[in-house]
Amino acid sequence: MKVLTEENLPLKEETVCTIGNFDGFHKGHRFILDRVIESSKRQGKSSLVITFEPHPKTVLSSGEKPCRITGLETKIDLLEDEGIDYLYIINFSREFARKDPEEFIKFLTEKLRCRTLIVGHDWKFGHQGKGDVQTAKQIGRKYGLKVEVIPPVKEEDKRISSTQIRNLLKKGKVEEVARYLGRDxxxxxxxxxxxxxxxxxxxxxxxxxxxxxxxxxxxxxxxxxxxxxxxxxxxxxxxxxxxxxxxxxxxxxxxxxxxxxxxxxxxxxxxxxxxxxxxxxxxxxxxxxxxxxxxxxxxxxxxxxx
Missing domain, CATH: 2.40.30.30 (Riboflavin kinase-like)
Structure with missing residues (x-):
């Protein structure tokens, strides 16, 4: 897996991409990553993950900030184990957060050559989270971007979430955490x-x-x-x-x-x-x-x- 920098952009080859914090790197995240890899192989394109550092909530939230489940070094290692081709890390700042939804989709398609975007059903993007999956589909048509939406992944009828995993880790319940991660x-x-x-x-x-x-x-x-x-x-x-x-x-x-x-x-x-x-x-x-x-x-x- 290659970690991309600004010097590598725009990419030469087209990609199938996903975007998110991937802090928990849980079963829900891995389901999305599997779809990205499967779709990229089927289309003859490269797989790409876009993530943020630091976590957007630590920059934007005025209240309690989320603790970390996975450090960046661990996240990179886990993504490499999954078989992802490229990783692009966005240095998240208040300035970046002011990008409007269209500006962001344009960046994905022109700089990162993303042709298929695969995200969770509750994905939000753009200034003040004004963009959602429907916005992405609408703007995507203009820029040749197809958007695929993944429904929530459940374990024992419970939706798997990073918040749930944070709460378990705070109690030291690593055995229970492993069930939701699908790994230790x-x-x-x-x-x-x-x-x-x-x-x-x-x-x-x-x-x-x-x-x-x-x-x-x-x-x-x-x-x-x-x-x-x-x-x-x-x-x-x-x-x-x-x-x-x-x-x-x-x-x-x-x-x-x-x-x-x-x-x-x-x-x-x-x-x-x-x-x-x-x-x-x-x-x-x-x-x-x-x-x-x-x-x-x-x-x-x-x-x-x-």
Missing amino acids: YCIKGKVEQGNRIGSQIGFPTINIKPPEDLCLKKGVYSGLVKLNGQLLPAVINYGNRPTVDGRETVLEAHIIGKKLSFKPEEVKIFFKKFIRDEKRFSDIDQLKNQIKADIQKAMKSLEVLK
Whole structure:
């Protein structure tokens, strides 16, 4: 998959495209992406996803802003796994938000060469969200754009939504989240140098910087770490490490039963089950004993122990 910049525009080839935040990257999103790929292959065109960074509501909302389900790096990785050809990231700003619906459709067709646009039934676009799927169809006829509308995707008779997934993540319900995503909840990131306290107490960790304002409940989880194509069992901590310093929010994973002989550049962390809340311990020995107990619980939940 190629991430496009302004220098790549206008595209040479025609595309089948979709547009959205894709924050949850849930089953509903993946259904749309499957249709984009299927339609692009059938038409002999390239598949294109257009997304925003940052989330439009963080720019436009004067009230509470939505927490993040998926950071940009993870989103790019998931789109690549789906088999999308191109990704175009719009730097969302108040200026961009002032584009009227026709201006936006013109941009899609002339710069991104989109000939078929596939979106959800409730898609809105243009200044103050004045454009909807009917507007897009009407303007699209003028610019040679066909618009295909996808109905809501449901799980157990409930419409799947990013709002629903945010609420579950805030409660640490990653097992339930996996049902709506159609995959394990995961975060990908570049490995950072930690303060090596884990190594000093016998539990070395791989540390990545979590996306800002992540929806995930702070605490300890069982899960898997993907390294060089291999999935390794792990106990994961997301939080502020109150026993150690309590200042910085970190995401760290201790690989169970394996000592790494190298420092990976990036990893993907999969969350399987919430184990316990974040807690401050009176001393390091108490923390070490708790980590041992966390590892045992993680191993049982991952069925490492038979």
